[in-house]
Amino acid sequence: MTEEPSRVAVTADAADLLRTLAAQHGPLMFHQSGGCCDGSAPMCYPVGMFLTGPGDVHLATVPVTGIDPIDVFMSTSQFEYWKYTHLTIDVVPGRGAGFSVESPTGLRFIVRSRMLTTPELEFFELIPRG
Template sequence: MDDTFAPSRVAVTDAAAALLGRLTAQHGPLMFHQSGGCCDGSSPMCYPVGMFVIGPGDVRLGELHVDGLDPIEVFMSQSQFEYWKYTHLTIDVVPGRGAGFSVEGPTGMRFLIRSRMLDAVELEAFGLGPGAG
């Protein structure tokens, strides 16, 4: 048994995972980007892989693991990451209109972020704990 702790900055709820399964069947492999811009900037945007170009100013937060799907990578703009680096993000879904060009738009559902502060073990694992340089 491997007791190695592998922290993650991102997670997905069961409801969001179910929608991601349906969207992947329709659009192929997916990814998320949290831009931090105005308007829809607080909503995670879900795109087919290759439809949104990740740039040098983007940070890879991690990947979502949904049964039966390839890992779904999650990115955030560097400027927004500076504000959110002490936060764990969970992608959830609620009824509503999807954001901008995000693929869930026509489904009557929209993705959203639920957040919590990283705990002491996570902070240490990410090099953000007391005494981190």
Template structure:
């Protein structure tokens, strides 16, 4: 199965802990303003998505419900040829993202889509 987003085991573990504290979560890949280009993690309902956002996919982290990942449509135009993996590293989390107080921060690791993925998503090389 082809997906645009994935999550590392370490990030999935932190997402499960944060879900226990804050309830169901979602991500929005920031466009680079105040918190750089970090994936921002919010309790569902704290960040409102709209027609200008693209659902990249769902993260399966071992919870009842998957965690949705969004990006603005304008930013997606630049990133549509990449696969994104949400990871976590020690550091100060983004100010509005729920991992902020944990001493960890989410980050994106990216790679170019391979030929089969490009074909699956209807993109040409």
């Protein structure tokens, strides 16, 4: 069976940090920042600490071995720019964004992106199926 495409993935290093953070904070979620104060950082919050609403798009529910799956959101206006893009959440050394839970760890989440493939574009109904 072929796995359905997802708009979001996490690297092994990001998954390791997420397991550590989930042990401290409980279930987690991401909201992809729109680029103001924190650049374009994926912001990680304990579930319930950041409220999403009708102005947000649910991009994916990402499975991470050993913890609850992580929902990833982005504002609708930003999604219009990024809808043809696959995001991979990774970590690098540095200080995390102000309210993101990884801030004190010495690591920060970043997003790497690539254009969706033709099969992904078809799956997400961004182009007609060939």
